[in-house]
Amino acid sequence: MTIRYSIFLLAFLILSCKDKPKPAVVSVPRPTVSTDGVRITFPDAAMIRAFATQPAKPEAIRTDFAAPGHVAAMVLRSSESPAERLVLFDDPDLSDNYTAILQHRINIQTQRGNLDRVKDLQAHGAASGKEVIEAQTQLANEQAAIISDEATLKLAGFDPEALRRAQPNTILVVCEIPENQLGSIKKGLPCTLSFASFPNEKFTGRIDDVNDFVDNTTRQIKLRIAVSNPDGRLKAGMFATVQFGVTEGKFLTISRDAVVTVQGQDYVFVKTGPQAVERRSVQLGQQRDDRIVVLNGLRENESVVVSNVLQLKGLSFGY
Known part of the structure; x- marks a missing residue:
C-alpha cells in the first residue's frame, strides 16, 4: 500500500510540473547612445525620471575674478642708448x-x-x-x-609703441580672460599678482593694455599687466596668478552636483527633450557654496541634470 501510494504521488508531481507554465523572459529596454556619446535617448519617460534637472539660472553673487598668467617680458634701460628700452622676452x-x-x-x-x-x-x-x-x-x-x-x-599681447615707452625695471605679465568677463576689465585697472617663486608675497600691478581681438577658438582675450620690478627678482618666464579684485554681478550658475570631469575637461548633461539628454562641454568659474559659475557652454534656463549624473557619464563615455 505504501509503495503504491508513493508511486501515485510521484506521478502527480510529474504531471503538475508539466502543466505549470514557465515565466516569460522580459528584456529590459536600454537607452540609445549616439556614436560620439553626446546624445542619450531613453526608451520611455519613466526611465528618464531618475535624472532630475534644475534650470541654469543667473544669480547675484560676489566672486573673486582671477586668471593665470606669465611674465612674458622684462623692460630694462639700454646702457648704450638710455632713451631706448631693452626688452627681454621669454620667447x-x-x-x-x-x-x-x-x-x-x-x-x-x-x-x-x-x-x-x-x-x-x-x-x-x-x-x-x-x-x-x-x-x-x-x-x-x-x-x-x-x-x-x-x-x-x-x-602675442604686446603693443610695439607701448614697449618703447615702457618704464625701465618693469615686468610685463600676459594673461587671458574669457570674453564674457571683458565688461569688468579696462585699461588702468589695478590688480594683485602672486608668483609661485614668492608664495608669501603679493605684488601690485595695473592693466597696461587690452588686446584688440578675441581668440576664435578659445574665446579668450589677452591682457598685458605692468608690474614694478626694481630689485629684479621677478624674471621672464615666471608663472603668476592675477587677481582682479572682488566683482559683484549676475552670473549663470548650476549645482556642483551637475558637473563631471573627464581628462581635465568639465561636462554637464542637459535635458533637450522629453526623453533625450545631451552632453555639454562647459567652462567653469569659481564655486560659491554648492553653486558654481558657468562662463561658457550653457544658456539661461536650460535644464541641467543634477542627480545620477555618474550613470550618464558612464553611458556617454562608455565606462
Whole structure:
C-alpha cells in the first residue's frame, strides 16, 4: 500500500510540473547612445525620471575674478642708448620681432631721407625718374616689413609703441580672460599678482593694455599687466596668478552636483527633450557654496541634470 501510494504521488508531481507554465523572459529596454556619446535617448519617460534637472539660472553673487598668467617680458634701460628700452622676452622669436621693428624704424628714416634727396636731385636734373621710383620702392618695402613684425607682437599681447615707452625695471605679465568677463576689465585697472617663486608675497600691478581681438577658438582675450620690478627678482618666464579684485554681478550658475570631469575637461548633461539628454562641454568659474559659475557652454534656463549624473557619464563615455 505504501509503495503504491508513493508511486501515485510521484506521478502527480510529474504531471503538475508539466502543466505549470514557465515565466516569460522580459528584456529590459536600454537607452540609445549616439556614436560620439553626446546624445542619450531613453526608451520611455519613466526611465528618464531618475535624472532630475534644475534650470541654469543667473544669480547675484560676489566672486573673486582671477586668471593665470606669465611674465612674458622684462623692460630694462639700454646702457648704450638710455632713451631706448631693452626688452627681454621669454620667447626668442618675439625678441627677434622687436629687434627687427627697431631696425625697420631706422631703415625707414634712412629711406625717407634718401627719397627726399633723390627727389631734390631730380628737381635739379641730377637724378632720373627711375631713381625716384627705386627710392620709393625701398621705403615701401621697409614700411610693409615693419607692419608684419608689429602684427606678430600684437598677437602675442604686446603693443610695439607701448614697449618703447615702457618704464625701465618693469615686468610685463600676459594673461587671458574669457570674453564674457571683458565688461569688468579696462585699461588702468589695478590688480594683485602672486608668483609661485614668492608664495608669501603679493605684488601690485595695473592693466597696461587690452588686446584688440578675441581668440576664435578659445574665446579668450589677452591682457598685458605692468608690474614694478626694481630689485629684479621677478624674471621672464615666471608663472603668476592675477587677481582682479572682488566683482559683484549676475552670473549663470548650476549645482556642483551637475558637473563631471573627464581628462581635465568639465561636462554637464542637459535635458533637450522629453526623453533625450545631451552632453555639454562647459567652462567653469569659481564655486560659491554648492553653486558654481558657468562662463561658457550653457544658456539661461536650460535644464541641467543634477542627480545620477555618474550613470550618464558612464553611458556617454562608455565606462
